Amino acid sequence: MLDNMPRGTICIEDIEIGMTRHLRKVVTDTDIEMFAQVSTDHNPVHLDDAYARDTIFEGRIAHGMLTAGLISAVIGEQLPGHGTIYLGQSLKFLGPVRPGDMVLAEVTVTDMDIAKRRVKMDCRCSVDGKPVLAGEATVLAPSAKLD
Template sequence: MDDFYIGQEVSVEKTFGKDEVLAFSELTGDCNPLHIDDGFAKNSRFGATIVHGMFVAGLISKVIGMQLPGEGSIYLEQNMRFLKPVYVGDCVTAKVKIKDIMQEKKIFTLETNVYGNDGTCFVSGTAKVLYEGEL
């Protein structure tokens, strides 16, 4: 685990398109009109269609599973707060940062956040991950 250190951070950027949001709705069965019906969403408190919170949070999973710690990572726990909506067409950045490493058990405590280009925090949380990748 010499390649990992406290404070190490990795990020990934994504713009959420309408077609992707529709596909996520179909895959999960979450067809809430706030996500897929422009007319309904326009008359809501949000004023436009919003991306599913769990779709946004999926970017965190992408970073954990593919980059930090990476392949062989197993989610043990994820806590998150959805602070602001992400709108269809928004570009966001998911950031994962190492807060602690339990060397003997190969368990990472991670800070997990999703930000907008202006620094707005949309999702804030922490995760615990068991790392079973090559050392």
């Protein structure tokens, strides 16, 4: 299940500090299995119930980078959106995301250099209001002035 804001592009000329966009997604077993296939990360904490029960998480968890990918989706689809180029991303993983959890991924513009088309954003993910990921992204935003 996805709950997204409208997709598209917000050009650098129309971006303002404080702008926020988000999406909500339930992370499923299929998402975790598919991420393991694509990333080749088959750590049993993500895939094996018996193994994961004996870890500090006491059960299976989603890959941290799967959760981080939701931030990428907000940036690439909403703010700035289509045509955005990632320049950097810092991440801190604050808590586990489990199969069935509804993740809220949000980005907020914190700084801009319009001449260089650079946008810095606060990035965060939460489950039931509890932070599970925090970080900052720097991107190159599309411009309405470019061909």
